[in-house]
Amino acid sequence: MKVTTMLSSYSFLLFVLLISANPYARALQEGGNGIEEELEDVKRSDFPTEFLFGVATSSYQIEGAILEDGKSLSNWGVFVHKNGNVNNGDTGDIATDDYHRYLEDIETIHSLGVDAYRFSISWSRILPNGKLGGVNAAGILFYNSIIDNLLLRGIQPFVTIHHWDIPQVLSDEYGGWLNPLIQDDFVHFTETCFKKFGDRVRYWVTINEPNSVADLAYERGKHPPGHCSPPFGNCSAGNSDTEPLIAMHNMLLAHAKASKLYREQFQPKQGGVIGIVVHAIMYEPFTDDEHDKEAVKRTLANNVAWAFDPLVFGDYPPEMRRYHRNELPKFTPEERLLIRDSIDFLGLNHYATLYAKDCIHSSCARSDSACAPGGDRAIGGFVCTTAERGGVLIGEPTGLPIFSVVPRGMEEIVDYVKNRYHNKPMFITENGYSTPPQQEQVDDFQLDVKRIAFHKAYLAFLARAMRNGADVRGYFVWTLMDNFEWSLGYDVKLGLYSVDRATLNRTPRSSAKWYRNFLGNISSNSMQPRTAAAFWSKVGRAEE
């Protein structure tokens, strides 16, 4: 369906009325946080001119065409076809068919007025054997066309090299991220990307959420290869206490090698920046007890700093080294040098805030069903994390289990990262709202008032963190259109556009119109073309 840029006067009036009833603004007023004005008023011009606003997607979640034009199967392409792995038996075989509709999708992205589009590259579309050589020309053509078409419309490609879909052949051959052999294969993949696309790409993310891969694939068994052990689940293979640590170790070293290659051989000429993206939940103490406050620090280290500390400081967080014994892999002195300072920016995917409860000084009985399993073990940092306290949720529920709406968490997580990493440049590489299924009728599927309120509220807190000095360079809405939400399939919907599963037609929701209006509301001064010049001068690397 063609996107119309004008709202009819009736729906516009309805839209304004509903927006002014912003439920999070009301909640905050009641809670007395004192930023209601900012919440109602957050504007594009509250952010710096060069700040990048965008939308984000990933290859397996949107492309489909899983075996077309020379592409080989990815781990996800295989995993989804095993019974019980995905809700309703959904698969990404077709997904949103972006492989065939990408030009329409780029038009849609353009119509939003965004500065950047974050998308990922399917490893098995570029290197069907997973390894050096055997580059698939059709895959290169596809991503070249995306990049060129974005740039033609003034949109910066913000490229995630790897967003969870590894070639299945690498999993079969040596066990994927569990084997150090994957580090060099990953570097070959990134080298191919830098060579083929790097002349036009200024923003590179090596890996999306290594901490989620470790957690979901190797601790909880929800993602391929579906490894876990009790009490995390009953998988046919795996060890939840050790495999997540090994997988993370290989991902961090793979990143560091790719980053070294980029910086030595490509960055001086191409002038881009390279970073990594972490799943960054915020935590608040379950009680005022000092032990729960310590638990907050421990779980932040165990989740966020687990990936960022090595890439900034050269080793795992001291908080983790303290309670892990031999199972935490060690970096050799050479590896420490390699890994240290191997990112130009920190990417945060922030969706939610949870309570953290200490499990060292008090017992986190398994019978406490509100706690995620494993809090009583080292791999869980001896912390029980939960979205509820005394039967009351920390925020309004969303369609994603454990993700509640807690806008203040945005400011808190940004402050945490700012303080721990000396205000290194950050991007909010994902933030988004999934409509709870029961609300789809009431809240209306298309008139997604709560999604708008969510982004307004989170952006207001982001703006506040930035006014207090946080160096944040961009914000990406997850996601452009409803897509394959991993093991939850298509039931969970986060799109600014809905996608009809029968026709695959895209239809803008109210939030798409809101985003377009928000992005259009800029002073003439901030209409100047955005360059990354300010970024380069700060990170001290090549000028654009």
Ligand code: FCB
């Ligand atoms: C993030 C993933 C992204 C999407 C959102 C909802 O953790 O990076 O692919 O699934 O969650």
